[in-house]
Amino acid sequence: MKRLARSWRVCLRHLYMWRQHAGASLAGNVAEPLLYLLILGFGMGEMMDRSALPEGMNYRLFYGSGLIASVAMMSASFENLFGAFTRMMGQRTYEAMIATPISLSEVLVGDAMYAAIKASLASLAVPVVLVVVGEPVSPMILLGLPATVILAFFFGSAALVVMAHSPDYGWFNYYITLVLTPMFLFSGVFFPLEIFGPYAEAARIVPLSIGVEIQRSLVLGQVPPMQSIILTLTLLPGLSWLFLRLARRKLQQRLIG
């Protein structure tokens, strides 16, 4: 087996486990964003002035397209914080897996793959709901799936670094509260980045913003900004690679010595 094939076996294991309780898991991944979509899109959205929104967009579509990316971020992050930590400490699954031909770095790549798949599926629910409620979603949104996978892989890898350094579950709160939540609030999911004025350009290279920009263009059937595409193909994979290495280094120390 080649390296990627070995990582895929790890991912298959996780997918099998997921299937065991997919109902509960999907409910959490889908129900929550749906509630937000209802409250913000249909409730508050009705009160919004549309002049600040891109042409042809109502707030439901604006917020919903941002949600596609943020659901991917949250789902991938939570999976590789709580799920991976449980596998490492409580269940000693990492220990069992590295006693096979699979190496620690291959296990971590498998974890990131799984987070990417699971999170991308969860985020797919958002455009489906938008279509169901009658929003004019462009079929081009399907082209956004690879971008979602890359974004989720990135956040899955970042979460592994945090997980690897965490002494316990409580420690994740630093990352969730100080990194993920601010990113969720300030990456253009809720309001256009133009509001930041001169800082808007800086806000556009925040990882979640990159994903939001892409999905928002595609939902309208437009070609996404070149900058977002390039960053998705370079910055996110590059940082993912770096994060996976950092996570591996820490876990090597922690699990093996």
Place this chain on the structure above:
Amino acid sequence: MSSSSYAPLSMDDLVITAAGLKRRFGALVAVDGVDLAVERGECFGLLGPNGAGKTSITRMVQAVLPRTEGALTVLGLDPGRQGAEIRARIGVVPQGDNLDPDLSAQMNLQIYARFFGAGAREAEIRARELLEFARLSDRSEDRPAQLSGGMRRRIILARAMVNRSELLLLDEPTTALDPQARHQVWTWLKGLKEDGLSLLLTTHDMDEAERLCDRLLVLDQGRVIAEGRPPDLIRRYAKEQVIEVDAGTHWEVPEAVQCETHGGTTYVYFERAQLGLLTGALTAVGLPYRVRSANLEDVFLRLTGRDLRT
């Protein structure tokens, strides 16, 4: 497990060789120049107090911990460059239980087989074979929590055989098992050895080491302090028999015998022929004593000290 797939024994067929093997962690030297040679089909023991370097050696053999210095081969391969190939051919039995708690016994083995590259159908068949081998076919759908400690251990042992391994690395394989389950595991391991498997056994259980090991190393602070067959080591370091005398009363031990006093007890190591002389002397001064055969525990304690280390 069929025995036909294993090559016939040959004295120069070494499954593990190490020469001047070293592992440092910062300033700490965990393994400090260890030489060893494990022959195919033998059970080789690593004994030593906590921190002696046993786990580091096992992890270097498993090719998950790089060595700092020295030479090491496992099944003729270099762990530094051929880790995946080595792990594809060895089985690891960890201390304690690391089965997947959310998976049935069958799926635990099946998914593990997939990690070794087995196809879906092949993995399913292999898992069934192994459950049969572990005599747990009727419990295939149970999760680990529904099984006894002994049954879980059998599954872990079966799991280490999923790849038809040639070498098993065992870390305290019977810790926390009840006596019946321990004996069952020992019988099993002896059977595997007869089938031609090589075993590298790390243990604190001297009874286990004495029963299973053909040869062993005693390690202390990363160095080999004794090596040999258990009966030879006992003969050399603890003679034939031991008298234990509770201290508190002064007793002049004859100079001809070796003795040590630790924790309020004097241990006298002697040849069988000296028994009458010693018991006579003890009876004369009216001291209570116990006589027993020397065992590997005496060797271990004589070599590594009776004081508990952390």
